[in-house]
Amino acid sequence: MRGKIALITGASSGIGWATAEAFAAEGVQLILCGRRESRLKALQNLLKVPSHVLVFDVADKKAVFDQIHSLPKAFSSIDILINNAGNAHGLSPVHEADLRDWEAMIDSNVKGLMYVTKAVLPSMVERKSGHIINLGSIAAKEVYPNGSVYCSSKYAVDAFSQGLRIDLNPMGIKVSAIHPGLVDTEFSVVRFKGDQQKANRVYEGLKPLSAQDVADVICYMAKAPEHVNIADLLLLPNAQANTYVNHRKP
Ligand code: NAP
DSSP states (O other), X not given: OTTOEEEETXXXXXXXXXXXXXXXXXXXXXXXXXXXXXXXXXXXXXXXXXXXEEEXXXXXXXXXXXXXXXXXGGGOSXXXXXXXXXXXXXXXXXXXXXXXXXXXXXXXXXXXXHHHHHHHHHHHHHHTOOEEEEEOOGGGTOOOTTOHHHHHHHHHHHHHHHHHHHHHGGGTOEEEEEEEOOEESSHHHHHTTXXXXXXXXXXXTSOOEEHHHHHHHHHHHHHXXXXXXXXXXXXXXXXXXXXXXXXXXX
């Protein structure tokens, strides 16, 4: 992977940050994206590979295309796209949920991921080469109570990944999706709007995946030989059997 260029959305935290570190260790040059510029700059200072920071909201269509199309020449031929930016907002039944939470999830997890893909693709198509890895979730495979719209957004990521794989098949561009279960990041703090205690309860009594665990697997997917595509991968902590069944110790 040495010398390749990867664009990672949501690099300011969690899985995106850990993936940037894992890729940097392999000598991959990085385009680090997110809304929190100070975090991205802090990450950039830690990394020992050439990198470029792009600050934009993936839900802002114009900003996505403007930023990606204005990349300096040295970073404009993207080899690997990690579509990671996204979050859950709220955990409520449909009849009680806040419409603003729904819009945030659909706009970032679905439309944002699609905009970034569309903005990056032309140069991959021209070169007939590239690898897109989308962050789905176990929520792309099973729907759980009070999560209907977050799950809908991740089912959409799953469907989009499958469709993209078909469309890009003649060009030899790889499309993969990784679907993690419980990962201990800022994800639950964001979902519960800063309520750290509520967030902690999600992981109580079990050992969740770390962001590094997920990053290691993303790295493995990205390093697979040219003729091998790990197309769809469910990654769970050992304590988790599915969205309902978790082995928690008292
Ligand atoms: P996290 O620590 O909260 O990180 C989320 C990242 O996404 C942040 O870097 C955030 O950056 C970025 N982001 C969110 N909305 C954005 C927007 N509108 N525009 C640009 N960037 C945005 O959570 P994480 O666990 O690493 O989540 C990463 C991905 O993994 C998400 O797609 C999530 O759905 C998925 N996932 C997580 C888990 C889990 O249990 N943690 C499980 C399965 C799948 P800024 O705030 O700086 O913009």
